[in-house]
Amino acid sequence: MRLVELSRAEHSGLRIDSHLAEAAAAKQHLIPIVASEFRKAATQYPIVFAKSPETGRFAAFVLNGLQPQENLFWSGTKLDTAYVPLNIRRGPFFVGTGESSGGANDNVLCIDVESPCLSAAGQKSIVDPDGSDSQYLREILAILRELLDGQEPTSSLINTALSLDLLCPIVLDIVLEDGKPLQVEGLYSIDEARFRALGKEQVEMLWNERLMEPIYSVIISTGQIFNLVRLRNEREALSRAWRDTGK
């Protein structure tokens, strides 16, 4: 990966294949999301919390696989899901903190010039022939905006959940159809019993802070783990059939 600041003049000729952006998720079992995505994400994935190995702080993720580097939605060409997280859809674009424009905290739009999405056969470009931002770039900017704006509410949700003692470690103790045991560790979720035991004042606070919806999204989304197990079983069955026919 090599990030450079995007220049509409310099990069006007770039062609981008936005479908290839999804390939970046092929080996990710955890994809970070922000609170504004919870409701949509909950229809497809378990939403979990996990600690950053660098800081130990919690972040929110959608769980895509039952072990590190496994993405059960990756079909080989695309993510087979009705909701692709913003962090994947933003493709080869990133937000960097710039030094060039003076203030150290200025956000700078960057592009990974080593991304496989950059391809001469790509359909998308960042500027239209008249030099204005393309529809594609405007969509990307909206995605990056949502991710940036989503940071504060997401950490506020996590901090509130921590202060109310609502996060709890979940250990997925799964036995696959072929009898193979599987343990997934290091994941956290909302403790439903503790959530239900909250007092009136705390519930009112969550309501006022608009945290009820994301919390319920997390609780409901845990059922998606069954979907991951189903996908994994299918995958195992497929590879067994493959091996058996090979004999």
Next chain:
Amino acid sequence: MAHVIRSICIVGGGTAGWLAAGIIAARHRSQDGQPAMGQGVQITLIESDTIGTIGVGEGTWPTMRTTLKKMGVSETDFFRECNTSFKQGAKFARWVTGDPTDFYYHPLVLPEGFPSLDLASAWMEYSAKREDAPSFSNAVSYQEAVCELGLAPKLITSPEYAGVANYAYHLDAGRFVTFIRDHCVNRLGVHHVVDDVTRVVRSETGDIAYLETSKSGRLDGDLFIDCSGFRSLLLGETMGVPFVDCSDVLFIDRALAVQVPYAAENTDIVPHTVSTAQKHGWIWDIGLQSRRGVGYVFSSSHTTADAALGELQAYIGEQHRALQPREIKIHAGHRQTFWKGNCVAVGLAGGFLEPLEASALVLIELSADMIGGMLPATCEMMHILAKRFNETTQYRWDRIIDFLKLHYILSKREDSRFWIDNRDPASIPDSLKDQIELWRYRAPGDQDFTSNAEMFPAASYQYVLFGMGFRMVTSHQQPQRPAGAIEQAFARNESLKVKWTKTLPNNRTLINKIKEFGLQKI
């Protein structure tokens, strides 16, 4: 009408006083932190602002993790406030032969498979045949390797008080007192009186009735805890419980303590206590965040303070020129009983031994926890509590004395009378002689330590015995069953060693991260 013990008065605001206050208060607080009306106990701690604290004890046991957690202290705050660092056991240098390369570890991680597997006997047989056999602690535990590389015992993703490898702490005793005091006063409802005790008034029964103070009038209590330090104001001076001297077993009676700054801000912090034997004692070396605490404990009947100072300066090196060591007199021993009438001593008021295995703070924790666990109770049954407390506490002191002495009798050093006298059979407790006899034929195991008041696990004895080259007769050993279990345990240790030496972070790096980002509670 039974008189329930409701008010506890603690005298002394050092580590013992505040730890005892915190431990008992945490056990008996209601949900909001305050004792409910008519329930629980009210704790008052009186401390003088004219009497200083000793403030040396800087090494803990892993028990301190549970102690702080139960008190409701955040481990992150503890690292931020108390100059705290990780301690993964002790490295004993030059204790056996005195050679510069002579060292062994007493790590906190138990031998692999302990106690169901006896790796000690297998290691003994193997090492008898092979010159290149790994040291005992290296063969059975991965912690020595972690310590030698200067790594921390956990990850930034490990929750508070949880670790990858078992650990304890090094801490700044002065800051620790302030930290615990604030927690006790602000969170646990401990009543704090800053004043001098002018008189201890006894009732007709001989119990302590109340304390007279210079400014605060009279302080009542059902139970008085003496945390007044070496002075032993209540138990010793008032109740007249005599001191039992142990200097015939443990000769150390002086300490020269000094604080050594690091060469640079990012100098590595050693993740274990280093104890280096000297001609007439040994030097402790404890790495905190901002400095090291170093001290020479020696026997004044074997050397002079000047000669000891010379040895300490040689250990510290050039840096010693800017430093002024503080001399502390130590009386090895303890009170004949620890609880008399309605008075119980915790900390130095109960006794003191050289800090070879960091037994001071852990004894405070265990004593306070035992007192807290005895409540609720009535004043009428106090003599039963006293009897139990005395039996248990006496047992603990005896085991600590035995274990400390073990380090001396296994030494082969001949370079001074100090080391030779230490091996004189007349100076060795019978209980220890008996154990050593039994261990000539089998490794220390749980069958040797059957009290629920045990101090050191059998594993600790194994680490010291076999670390110091004690040889066991193995020809009468039964073959190990199931076959292969021993080999598998050694192999498991090797793979843990590879895994954790690759994964665990540098000690200072992790401590800096804890200070910056904090550890999560879960």
